[in-house]
Amino acid sequence: MFGIVRPCAHRLGEGLKAAWMAHLCGLCLALRRDHGQLARMVTNYDGLLISVLTEAQTGTTADGRRTAGPCALRGMRTASVAQGEGARLAAAVSLVLAAAKVRDHVADRDGLLARRPVAAAARRVAAGWGRAGAHSGAAVGFDTGVLVEAVDRQLGLETLAGYGTSILTVTEPTETATAAAFAHTAVLAGRPGNARPLAEAGRLFGRLAHLLDAVEDQEADAASGAWNPLTATGTPRAEARRLADDALRGIGPALREAEFADGRLVHLLLVHELRRSVDRAFEPHLHQPEEPRGFLPGCGMFLLLCCTCRMCCASEYEGPWSRKKREGCCQGCDGCDCPCDGCDGCDGCDCDCCCPCDGC
Numbered sequence: 001m002f003g004i005v006r007p008c009a010h011r012l013g014e015g016l017k018a019a020w021m022a023h024l025c026g027l028c029l030a031l032r033r034d035h036g037q038l039a040r041m042v043t044n045y046d047g048l049l050i051s052v053l054t055e056a057q058t059g060t061t062a063d064g065r066r067t068a069g070p071c072a073l074r075g076m077r078t079a080s081v082a083q084g085e086g087a088r089l090a091a092a093v094s095l096v097l098a099a100a101k102v103r104d105h106v107a108d109r110d111g112l113l114a115r116r117p118v119a120a121a122a123r124r125v126a127a128g129w130g131r132a133g134a135h136s137g138a139a140v141g142f143d144t145g146v147l148v149e150a151v152d153r154q155l156g157l158e159t160l161a162g163y164g165t166s167i168l169t170v171t172e173p174t175e176t177a178t179a180a181a182f183a184h185t186a187v188l189a190g191r192p193g194n195a196r197p198l199a200e201a202g203r204l205f206g207r208l209a210h211l212l213d214a215v216e217d218q219e220a221d222a223a224s225g226a227w228n229p230l231t232a233t234g235t236p237r238a239e240a241r242r243l244a245d246d247a248l249r250g251i252g253p254a255l256r257e258a259e260f261a262d263g264r265l266v267h268l269l270l271v272h273e274l275r276r277s278v279d280r281a282f283e284p285h286l287h288q289p290e291e292p293r294g295f296l297p298g299c300g301m302f303l304l305l306c307c308t309c310r311m312c313c314a315s316e317y318e319g320p321w322s323r324k325k326r327e328g329c330c331q332g333c334d335g336c337d338c339p340c341d342g343c344d345g346c347d348g349c350d351c352d353c354c355c356p357c358d359g360c
Contacts, residue, residue, distance in 0.1 A: 003045025004212050004281075006326070007273045018080070019265050022065065023048040023055070023090075026082030029068055030091040035132045039091075041302055042098035042129070046209065047090045050181055052265055053198065054086025057189030059261030072307065085140045085188045093181050095133030096144045100151035102126035105295045107155075112296045122295055142184045150177040158227060163234040167243065170229045171210040178206030186258075197257035201270065204247040204254070208274065211244050212281040216324065220292055237282065244278050292322050 009017050027048045031039040055064055066083050070076040103126050105113055112118045130148070137144040150173035161170050182202025186194035214229045215237065221228035230240060252271050260266065293301060298321035305320060319326050 003047070004209055004277045005045050005049065005269050005273050006277070007269060011272075012268065016265050016268060019060075020048075020052075020269075021074075022080055023051040023082045023087070025068060025071070025074070025079055026051055026087040027090045027094065029081055030083070030087040031094070034088070034091060034136055035095065035129075038125070039095060039129065039132065040306075041299060042094045044094060047094035047097075049205075049269060050090035050093055050185060051082050051086040052269065053182060053185040054084075054089065054188050055082060056260045056263050056266045057185065057191050057194060057258075086185065088136050089140050089142055089181070089184060089188060092133045092136035092140070092142060092144060093147065095129045095136065096147045097151070097177075099126040099129035099133065100148070102129070102295060103151075104155070110292075110294045112294045118296060140184075140188060142181075146180045147177045150174065158229070158232070161229070161232050163232070165233045167211070167229060167233050167235040167240065168207070170233065171207045174210040175203040175206040178209070179203040191259060194258040197254045201251050201254040201258075204250045205270065205274070207247045208244055208278065211240050211247075212277060215240055215281045217292075217322070220322075224292070241278075241282050244282075248275055248278060293320065295321070 028043040068081045106119045134144045154173040179199040179202040183195040183199035301320035
């Protein structure tokens, strides 16, 4: 499981935790239903934001949920999971971006992908995911071509970028892709007036996703000789942090311009948890990270983690590809004892979405 928004179960509270898990499981099951078991590998925390945004605008409806059967990742329990156009759009976006990630690994000849037979197999998988994502996107009126074009433009920009290039030049394709996906949730929800503010929130989220990925991978990329946007452009971490904080400050006002039937989970994820993600990424790195796994070894580790339920139930596990330390999605607050984890409030907003402590 990957993504920058990884909320703590205790901070969510029971109601929002159930809603978040409904979208996570809904994305996973939408991928399996429409594209087969292998497609479930692209399930990620950030992709489910598309499903969350769609339901936040329409409100929870009977047609928008169904009861799923027992699953090993839920401790063989049944659960109410999200379904419908939001989940299908989330699946389409996840597939197309995963296909691009595989192609990028092939181009970089990472690990076993340096071998031609393995690279050829990976290309076939990526091509299948790309076609499947385009098909699912078309079914809900979304042209995934904007995502493919952004990915292709990203590769060109990385080739041309050098010392002194603005880091925002490099993040622009990611911003454009996420803006389009966020805006389309307004179309699915029948709230066209939300398209503009959600596009702005998506643009800033895309900037953050790119920056945080670059920050977290910088040391590992330096050790392996891989391209990293911060290193290539000579962008100091202090400047990256400034840009990340600016993006955080812009997301809240953009969300306040949109109309939601129930925006509590959206606010918690894109305001509170996103700020925690930024703080976590910019913490000093005390240990040199291990070299990331290649694509196929990472796939094998992903399946092992799924089959042993470690992604769900472990207090900590190693990311299948990045080898970064992750927390099981059903665990508590980063090892703290207090369910609030030192809650820092809502930065002046009047939300009641998140912390279980009174008056926070």
